[in-house]
Amino acid sequence: MAFSGEEFDxxxxxxxxxxxxxxxQVAKRGHKTLLLExxxxxxxxxxxxxxxxxIRATYPEDYYYPMVIESYKLWDEAESQIGYKVYFxxxxxxxxxxxxxxxxxxISTCQKHSVPYEILDRNxxxxxxxGRFDIPENWVGxxxxxxxxxxxxxxxxxxxxxxxxxxxxxxxxxxVVDIKRDSVKGGVWVYTSNGVKFWGKKCVVTVGAWMTKLVxxxxxxxxxxxxxxxxxxxxxxxxxxxxxxxxxxxxxxxxSYGEPYIYGTPSLEFPGLIKVxxxxxxxxxxxKRPWGPGMALGSLKQWVEERLSSLVDSGAPVATxxxxxxxxxxEDFVIDFLGGEFxxxxxxxxxxxxxxxxxxxxxxxxxxDLVLSGEAKxxxxxxxxxxxxxxxxxxxxxxx
Ligand SMILES: Cc1cc2nc3c(=O)[nH]c(=O)nc-3n(C[C@H](O)[C@H](O)[C@H](O)COP(=O)(O)OP(=O)(O)OC[C@H]3O[C@@H](n4cnc5c(N)ncnc54)[C@H](O)[C@@H]3O)c2cc1C
Numbered sequence: 001m002a003f004s005g006e007e008f009d010x011x012x013x014x015x016x017x018x019x020x021x022x023x024x025q026v027a028k029r030g031h032k033t034l035l036l037e038x039x040x041x042x043x044x045x046x047x048x049x050x051x052x053x054x055i056r057a058t059y060p061e062d063y064y065y066p067m068v069i070e071s072y073k074l075w076d077e078a079e080s081q082i083g084y085k086v087y088f089x090x091x092x093x094x095x096x097x098x099x100x101x102x103x104x105x106x107i108s109t110c111q112k113h114s115v116p117y118e119i120l121d122r123n124x125x126x127x128x129x130x131g132r133f134d135i136p137e138n139w140v141g142x143x144x145x146x147x148x149x150x151x152x153x154x155x156x157x158x159x160x161x162x163x164x165x166x167x168x169x170x171x172x173x174x175x176v177v178d179i180k181r182d183s184v185k186g187g188v189w190v191y192t193s194n195g196v197k198f199w200g201k202k203c204v205v206t207v208g209a210w211m212t213k214l215v216x217x218x219x220x221x222x223x224x225x226x227x228x229x230x231x232x233x234x235x236x237x238x239x240x241x242x243x244x245x246x247x248x249x250x251x252x253x254x255x256s257y258g259e260p261y262i263y264g265t266p267s268l269e270f271p272g273l274i275k276v277x278x279x280x281x282x283x284x285x286x287x288k289r290p291w292g293p294g295m296a297l298g299s300l301k302q303w304v305e306e307r308l309s310s311l312v313d314s315g316a317p318v319a320t321x322x323x324x325x326x327x328x329x330x331e332d333f334v335i336d337f338l339g340g341e342f343x344x345x346x347x348x349x350x351x352x353x354x355x356x357x358x359x360x361x362x363x364x365x366x367x368x369d370l371v372l373s374g375e376a377k378x379x380x381x382x383x384x385x386x387x388x389x390x391x392x393x394x395x396x397x398x399x400x
């Protein structure tokens with residue numbers, strides 16, 4: 001295998017939002033950085049492409065709250081560096097059965113962190129949103145300031161541009177097939193399928209739905225990160241009502257707790273359409289995707305019909321987009337040193353379980369901290385350890 005001749009302080013493998021944000025964070029601190037991507041940059045085969053991602057601070061797990069709050073600040077900083085917007089403000093509205101354990105946990109998180117929130121019953125919801133949401137009598141709504149929409153492809157492009165501006169080297173069509181320790185001079189060799197290898201003092205692996213495959217090859221560790229194919233659906237707002245759902249007004253980003261968990265964003269990317277989708281998908285091999293057939297939409301159609309007060313056409317989505325989730329059994333991230341012969345020289349960030357985008361700025365900051373200094377300040381990482389799956393194959397135990 002031919003040596004590229006280039007040596008780096010940190011090689012980041014995988015240029016989705018997590019790898020791109022990490023490359024920016026590492027390069028910004030003055031380290032020689034290489035970002036490698038197996039496909040072309042900004043491709044549509046992973047998890048970070050598309051037109052909208054929700055940012056919200058209302059998590060049942062309270063340890064995500066400080067990460068989201070730091071991310072709001074880091075999104076703002078990155079936007080001022082680049083000079084354009086990727087974040088669009090909205091409020092967040094969560095709803096579900098009044099005794100839903102997850103929704104109760106969301107309220108506890110708000111209380112614990114002194115987040116101002118309003119709990120609304122059916123009539124109050126109808127009044128607050130001028131009839132645009134209709135919840136059953138035995139449901140409640142939770143309304144907070146901390147919502148919003150991020151433009152994903154644009155945000156990945158932003159982090160890559162910022163990384164380049166800080167001196168990082170970016171290479172696409174570089175599929176990493178192995179990472180090996182250099183037992184003579186230390187550091188790691190990163191091997192690609194097209195016969196080029198790179199040397200780095202350290203390495204960060206952020207390969208999304210390919211994480212289980214690559215980590216198994218590199219270290220033999222079997223991570224329980226399951227790739228799922230998922231589908232985003234756009235629904236047509238009935239004529240004359242379009243403006244009521246537009247971003248920048250009072251329509252919020254929203255989530256509906258229960259089975260299935262449903263989420264949505266105000267109308268932004270396609271005028272007159274609103275995104276409403278199910279959190280979840282179908283297990284697949286990321287290299288042998290089914291590309292969509294068989295996605296069941298029955299409960300989603302019913303939800304659109306009933307919860308959006310018949311102001312949105314629930315017959316069928318008018319546009320769809322496919323995407324990948326990387327699910328862990330507890331839906332918590334995996335952020336840790338790979339360990340073994342690599343010690344603290346290789347760090348992995350994966351298993352973002354369909355809710356990582358909003359936190360990509362802080363994840364990049366944490367991965368950069370870990371790989372450069374061996375620790376990440378100001379954040380509790382115990383929930384994200386690889387070792388939790390050895391203690392319990394289902395991962396973190398939650399009482400909701
Ligand atoms: C439909 C959908 C809706 C979502 N909604 C939200 C939301 O509202 N809010 C939110 O916060 N999050 C949301 N998420 C989750 C969020 O988008 C993901 O958590 C995030 O994009 C994961 O980024 P990643 O960088 O880990 O993975 P990816 O974007 O998949 O990046 C991994 C990259 O690594 C590359 N790669 C893989 N193997 C190799 C290799 N061997 N060599 C080189 N490169 C390699 C891949 O090609 C890919 O580009 C959603 C996800 C989806 C799919």
